[in-house]
Amino acid sequence: MFKDNRVTKLLGVEYPIIQGGMAWVADADLAAAVSNGGGLGIIAAANVPPDMLEQQILRARSLTARPFGLNIMLLSPTADDAIELAALHRVPVVTTGAGAPGRVIERLKPLGTIVVPVIASVAHARRVEKQGADAVVAEGTESGGHIGESTTMSLVPQVVDAIGLPVIAAGGVADGRGIVAAFALGAEGVQVGTRFVCCTECNAHPRYKEEIIGAGDRSTVTTGKRTGHPVRCLKNKLTHEFDKLEERLAEIHEFEELGAGRLRKAVVEGDVEWGSVMAGQIAGLVRDVRPAAEIIKGMFAEAEEVLGKLSSNRDWRR
Numbered sequence: 001m002f003k004d005n006r007v008t009k010l011l012g013v014e015y016p017i018i019q020g021g022m023a024w025v026a027d028a029d030l031a032a033a034v035s036n037g038g039g040l041g042i043i044a045a046a047n048v049p050p051d052m053l054e055q056q057i058l059r060a061r062s063l064t065a066r067p068f069g070l071n072i073m074l075l076s077p078t079a080d081d082a083i084e085l086a087a088l089h090r091v092p093v094v095t096t097g098a099g100a101p102g103r104v105i106e107r108l109k110p111l112g113t114i115v116v117p118v119i120a121s122v123a124h125a126r127r128v129e130k131q132g133a134d135a136v137v138a139e140g141t142e143s144g145g146h147i148g149e150s151t152t153m154s155l156v157p158q159v160v161d162a163i164g165l166p167v168i169a170a171g172g173v174a175d176g177r178g179i180v181a182a183f184a185l186g187a188e189g190v191q192v193g194t195r196f197v198c199c200t201e202c203n204a205h206p207r208y209k210e211e212i213i214g215a216g217d218r219s220t221v222t223t224g225k226r227t228g229h230p231v232r233c234l235k236n237k238l239t240h241e242f243d244k245l246e247e248r249l250a251e252i253h254e255f256e257e258l259g260a261g262r263l264r265k266a267v268v269e270g271d272v273e274w275g276s277v278m279a280g281q282i283a284g285l286v287r288d289v290r291p292a293a294e295i296i297k298g299m300f301a302e303a304e305e306v307l308g309k310l311s312s313n314r315d316w317r318r
Helices: 007-009 028-036 050-063 080-089 103-113 122-131 153-164 176-184 204-214 237-247 251-258 263-265 282-283 290-313
Strands: 017-019 041-044 070-071 094-099 116-120 135-139 167-171 189-192 220-225 231-234
Touching: 017 028, 017 041, 017 290, 028 050, 028 070, 028 094, 028 116, 041 050, 070 080, 070 204, 080 103, 094 103, 094 153, 094 237, 103 116, 103 122, 122 135, 122 153, 153 167, 153 176, 176 189, 189 204, 220 237, 231 237, 237 251
Parallel strands: 017 189, 041 070, 070 094, 094 116, 116 135, 135 167, 167 189
Antiparallel strands: 220 231
């Protein structure tokens, strides 16, 4: 069921799983490890300077012979540079976020690049389908980092019903049960972020990983709601300061000033008190650090086991 569908055929992967394009986290080492494990690894372009991003693309090529992708945040000032680097190096897959992907599709699809926008609404899904996207990632509000309003449970089936493209579910997936749930909603693949932070090959600071491993079911909060670009992360001193800004209806620039550079502070420097420890609501399910390939194989083995139990249990049909 999982290894031979439209997503695996489109992306040229063994398992229909994409690693999230997490800024400061999703580098060439992580991307290559996920790709070598049978999924699709993603390098996050974010605001990375072009010369550094090119080094990451070349490093990924040296570490894996399998397909990998590049996530381009379209509101970034370096987005056009990232698009041109994807064209120059014929990156197999590009995922997009934070903006309309029209110029990405127009530039890269003629070169054979598969373009997969991350969307958070049915209207957005329909729009990118008309523009020529190859598939979509339907991302629910359970996800870590920048989020929309709809839950994965409600968003995915509505997107599946609205478009003809393969739909990849994101938000709330950390194990085999999440994969089965996503496929039950009509998805043909999953995107996983938080679980891959806690893998051996991820270069995020050990304290960042420890915070995720120590998280519980109510450990995440949403910050920056007034800005129109809310972010889900783990509670700490920084999120408490964001709460104070919300309470006094602070100006947008105050949120931006408080948040500037905080993700790097957490991921690179390991400041888990004043850095932005972005993580999804499923952080409470992450309990260890393992190699990416082991995580992928374990998740899909569990998914097959769950499916087997469901098919053998006929009580729910009565």
